[in-house]
Amino acid sequence: MDLNDTPEQAEYRAKIRAWLDEHKDEAPILQGEGAITDPDEVAREQRKWQAKLAEGGLAGATWPTEYGGQGVGPIESVIINQELQRAGVPNVFDVIGVGMLGPTIIAHGTEEQKDRYLGPMLNGDEVWCQMFSEPAAGSDLAAVQTRAVQQDDGSWKLNGQKVWTTNAQYATYGLMLARTNPEAHKHKGMTMFILPMDAEGVTIRGLRQISGEAEFNEVFLDDVVVDADSVVGGVDNGWGTGLTTLMFERLTIGLGSSSFGYRGRRFAEALGEDEVASRNSEVRHDFGELAAELEAVRWSGYRAISALQGGQIPGPEFGLAKITTVNCAIKAGDLVADVIGPEALAEESEWAYMISFLPGLKSAGGTEEILRNTIGERVLGLPPEPRLDKGVPFSELRAIEKEGAAA
Amino acid sequence: MNLELSDEQEFLREATAGALSRVKTVEEAREALEDEAALTDLWPVAAEAGWLGLLVSEENGGAGLSAYDAMLVAEEAGKVLAGAPLLGTLPASMLMDLGGDDRVAAVAAGETKAAWLPAAPPSSVEDQWTVDPIEGMDRPEAPQAEVKGDEVTFTGTVAWAPDAGEADLLVVVGLDGGSPVAGVVEASADGVTVESGWRYDATRKLGTITLAEATGRKLDVDEDEISRAWYLTQALIAAESVGTVATALETSVEYAKERYTFGRAIGSYQAIKHSLVEIMRRLDNARSLCVYAGYAFADSPAEIPYAAAAARSVAGGALDYAGRQQIQVHGGIGATWEHDAPLYFRRSQLNRRLVGGTSMATDRVAEELFQGRGPVAAV
Numbered sequence: 001m002d003l004n005d006t007p008e009q010a011e012y013r014a015k016i017r018a019w020l021d022e023h024k025d026e027a028p029i030l031q032g033e034g035a036i037t038d039p040d041e042v043a044r045e046q047r048k049w050q051a052k053l054a055e056g057g058l059a060g061a062t063w064p065t066e067y068g069g070q071g072v073g074p075i076e077s078v079i080i081n082q083e084l085q086r087a088g089v090p091n092v093f094d095v096i097g098v099g100m101l102g103p104t105i106i107a108h109g110t111e112e113q114k115d116r117y118l119g120p121m122l123n124g125d126e127v128w129c130q131m132f133s134e135p136a137a138g139s140d141l142a143a144v145q146t147r148a149v150q151q152d153d154g155s156w157k158l159n160g161q162k163v164w165t166t167n168a169q170y171a172t173y174g175l176m177l178a179r180t181n182p183e184a185h186k187h188k189g190m191t192m193f194i195l196p197m198d199a200e201g202v203t204i205r206g207l208r209q210i211s212g213e214a215e216f217n218e219v220f221l222d223d224v225v226v227d228a229d230s231v232v233g234g235v236d237n238g239w240g241t242g243l244t245t246l247m248f249e250r251l252t253i254g255l256g257s258s259s260f261g262y263r264g265r266r267f268a269e270a271l272g273e274d275e276v277a278s279r280n281s282e283v284r285h286d287f288g289e290l291a292a293e294l295e296a297v298r299w300s301g302y303r304a305i306s307a308l309q310g311g312q313i314p315g316p317e318f319g320l321a322k323i324t325t326v327n328c329a330i331k332a333g334d335l336v337a338d339v340i341g342p343e344a345l346a347e348e349s350e351w352a353y354m355i356s357f358l359p360g361l362k363s364a365g366g367t368e369e370i371l372r373n374t375i376g377e378r379v380l381g382l383p384p385e386p387r388l389d390k391g392v393p394f395s396e397l398r399a400i401e402k403e404g405a406a407a
Numbered sequence: 408m409n410l411e412l413s414d415e416q417e418f419l420r421e422a423t424a425g426a427l428s429r430v431k432t433v434e435e436a437r438e439a440l441e442d443e444a445a446l447t448d449l450w451p452v453a454a455e456a457g458w459l460g461l462l463v464s465e466e467n468g469g470a471g472l473s474a475y476d477a478m479l480v481a482e483e484a485g486k487v488l489a490g491a492p493l494l495g496t497l498p499a500s501m502l503m504d505l506g507g508d509d510r511v512a513a514v515a516a517g518e519t520k521a522a523w524l525p526a527a528p529p530s531s532v533e534d535q536w537t538v539d540p541i542e543g544m545d546r547p548e549a550p551q552a553e554v555k556g557d558e559v560t561f562t563g564t565v566a567w568a569p570d571a572g573e574a575d576l577l578v579v580v581g582l583d584g585g586s587p588v589a590g591v592v593e594a595s596a597d598g599v600t601v602e603s604g605w606r607y608d609a610t611r612k613l614g615t616i617t618l619a620e621a622t623g624r625k626l627d628v629d630e631d632e633i634s635r636a637w638y639l640t641q642a643l644i645a646a647e648s649v650g651t652v653a654t655a656l657e658t659s660v661e662y663a664k665e666r667y668t669f670g671r672a673i674g675s676y677q678a679i680k681h682s683l684v685e686i687m688r689r690l691d692n693a694r695s696l697c698v699y700a701g702y703a704f705a706d707s708p709a710e711i712p713y714a715a716a717a718a719r720s721v722a723g724g725a726l727d728y729a730g731r732q733q734i735q736v737h738g739g740i741g742a743t744w745e746h747d748a749p750l751y752f753r754r755s756q757l758n759r760r761l762v763g764g765t766s767m768a769t770d771r772v773a774e775e776l777f778q779g780r781g782p783v784a785a786v
Contacts, residue, residue: 001475001702002409268776278777279532281770288769289724291776292717296692298782299699306410320688372681380660380683382674 046093050124097128099252108233190238264291439609454517475701478646485650490610495522495570506626526580552581571614572603592623689725716771723765730755
């Protein structure tokens with residue numbers, strides 16, 4: 001059992017650490033004293049920092065060198081994340097672009113698309129957003145209804161609505177899944193497009209969450225026209241292209257900070273300040289249980305890194321760590337607030353923020369129920385539930401659904 | 408970072424499974440509920456396989472292996488409900504080895520049986536070393552001890568100690584003027600009363616030991632080493648539980664694929680599927696914490712209490728859940744002697760209450776964090 005780096009990894013880590021020692025003062029301060037709080041300024045400063053990271057080879061390190069990456073493996077990317085955390089500086093601003101959408105374009109894009117889009121994406125000049133989910137296509141992503149119709153000149157006309165679009169307000173481009181052939185089965189008739197966010201007919205609206213902040217957006221598309229060469233990965237092949245993005249999403253989340261900073265010690269400090277609480281057997285029991293599970297998430301992460309080093313790519317069981325983390329953090333929030341009382345719910349309190357943030361996180365990146373289905377079926381090999389949408393053309397499926405809802 | 412098992416560890420695991428496969432442990436677990444004699448004595452098996460000397464240094468005739476290696480053996484035993492003498496014997500041999508008792512070579516060889524009488528270290532809410540009570544929530548102080556030269560005399564009672572009912576040598580922790588001392592008392596010595604038996608899970612022999620001015624040899628061990636024995640058993644129970652949960656999950660998943668209701672396999676229903684994934688989630692967490700405990704014993708002693716307690720807490724919760732869910736997935740038959748599920752359930756019920764119980768381990772996790780200990784540097 002060895003938690004240490006191999007000599008090659010140690011050398012890589014030293015290189016990253018040396019670069020960060022030299023440049024970390026240039027990073028924006030996002031927490032604690034002197035932190036910037038205005039969201040637009042935060043975005044601006046983080047994009048500048050992303051350019052710096054790209055220059056040092058710390059952004060998109062797993063990208064091939066011809067597209068500005070370092071061509072290193074996932075372990076090196078873990079090392080970079082660890083060193084950024086250690087130095088207390090932020091990672092790239094456009095995690096979605098660099099971690100998920102860029103790799104999708106690298107895998108499925110044309111040479112022209114790669115030449116045009118990857119460079120500015122990597123250094124933060126052009127931010128990207130992911131436009132997959134819709135109000136009626138979340139867990140069942142292949143139910144996308146946004147319609148793309150090809151015009152006589154080869155261009156495409158788009159109509160529909162996307163939701164949960166992080167960074168849409170800062171984005172130059174979006175990678176968007178739309179239905180191009182409603183007569184095909186639901187997984188077959190979709191196409192992936194690159195959408196310029198300043199195109200005519202695109203409307204972006206912030207979606208306020210429980211806390212009051214707007215982390216996500218809704219994006220409305222009314223007769224938006226995009227060129228024929230904005231298709232990524234071929235017409236009617238959007239599901240396959242999208243699966244690549246989702247695979248990189250799993251990798252990005254799995255190898256990022258799987259515990260989202262929710263650690264036992266943070267809660268121990270809050271609870272321990274109250275001497276009655278820290279001696280109360282009910283508090284000790286509830287806290288001990290959730291802290292032990294959060295500790296397990298940390299070690300599951302190490303086990304995953306170790307497996308990755310042995311050549312195994314993380315599978316859907318990664319979702320277990322998310323389920324554990326979110327549910328333990330919810331219990332921790334309840335417990336800390338029970339001890340502190342209503343004062344914990346003051347709008348500016350970190351606990352109020354955490355309590356507000358978690359119910360949404362339970363559904364983000366796959367609801368708990370969908371994760372349990374996926375793990376049950378792909379890892380434990382349990383049979384799927386019977387489906388009513390297999391082999392039915394999408395247009396008919398919609399009719400069946402409408403009939404069902406009306407009944 | 409490399410947390411995979413080494414070739415030697417894979418071999419140890421396979422050899423353990425092989426040795427256990429020659430005994431019908433699960434069948435015997437059922438038969439022994441009615442006839443104790445149905446149980447194969449696993450001491451000779453343990454001796455032959457070398458488990459008794461796993462943690463004894465090579466110069467004393469042992470294998471000089473790590474706590475994690477011992478946990479791998481416990482995990483295999485847990486898979487098949489084998490009541491192998493591990494929980495009481497391994498900490499006993501460890502303390503005898505550390506404390507310079509030359510009888511440890513015979514213990515490692517299986518010629519002499521030794522068991523440790525569990526004593527829990529104090530905390531901010533429990534100001535003295537305590538032992539498991541015969542009944543009730545009030546934990547008595549560890550036996551009183553009086554040291555005279557190389558000898559120590561103990562007075563007190565320790566209940567429900569694994570393996571202690573059959574041991575020749577008892578490794579006792581007592582309090583001398585409030586400080587913990589450890590000594591080895593012969594079970595046949597004056598003042599020693601041994602009550603041996605089992606509760607609910609017939610595979611696990613338990614001893615309730617009363618010492619009335621019973622004298623034995625003092626061990627040259629310090630407080631840290633004495634507390635390590637407690638955490639070793641916590642880690643072993645965790646690992647053993649992981650094995651038991653793994654079998655419960657495997658059996659339940661198999662059944663959920665084969666059993667049909669309303670024209671479909673029950674494993675296709677979310678209610679069943681999600682509960683099986685819940686067993687897996689708890690199992691996976693427990694496994695990760697067993698790795699942590701193994702790491703702490705080998706490389707980071709300051710983390711032993713936290714890591715071992717966390718492993719026991721989560722593994723205990725996993726076993727509780729799996730023990731009940733295995734029955735639920737199997738339906739009514741799962742609650743009858745027609746099935747093995749009740750045997751796994753019986754194991755879960757006993758483990759939950761053994762050596763401090765799961766709840767004491769959970770409390771220790773909170774204790775360590777409230778005292779500013781817990782994880783050393785996060786990697």
